[in-house]
Amino acid sequence: MVEEDPKLIFTRWLEEHSSSVIQVARAYTLTSEECQDLAQEILLQAWRSLPKFEGRASAATWFYRVALHTAMNWHRKDQPRRVNQKPLLEIHDPASNGTDGVDQVQQRETIEQLYSAIHQLPKTDAAIVLLYLDELSYREMADVLGISESNVGVRLIRAKKALSTLLNGESDES
Missing domain, CATH: 1.10.10.10 (Winged helix-like DNA-binding domain superfamily/Winged helix DNA-binding domain)
Incomplete structure (x- = not known):
């Protein structure tokens, strides 16, 4: 990896690719709470994996790969708990104020x-x-x-x- 501060690299990549993290997390979860939990897990795994980044792929590709692998592993490990668990109340974000x-x-x-x-x-x-x-x-x-x-x-x-x-x-x- 380039000799640059890992915190700066991670922060820059997070700004550029955070939407992909949320999109992957949302696709592998059922509730907004689970989505947030998985997104945090993805970011943790990305941070831990950053020293192993060799630059053979773009940052976007690397972030996606980490997000997908983390989500698939999380989904597999979490499946037994979720089979019998249903949310008591699904909370949705209120629509923004607008005419549409x-x-x-x-x-x-x-x-x-x-x-x-x-x-x-x-x-x-x-x-x-x-x-x-x-x-x-x-x-x-x-x-x-x-x-x-x-x-x-x-x-x-x-x-x-x-x-x-x-x-x-x-x-x-x-």
């Missing part, structure tokens, strides 16, 4: 449906969808996941079909 309140509610419901469907996908398909939603190129997705670009394409098509089925019933749209 109905549109914001509809958009939030659509996003919730999307994340609910993503939760039902296999872990690798969920990871591909998250990377796609964050507009990464096939090359960047391949780097994050450690697979070929053509494999990314195949998996993405399969994941889109599965999401379409989950969101729209037995639709063939992608």
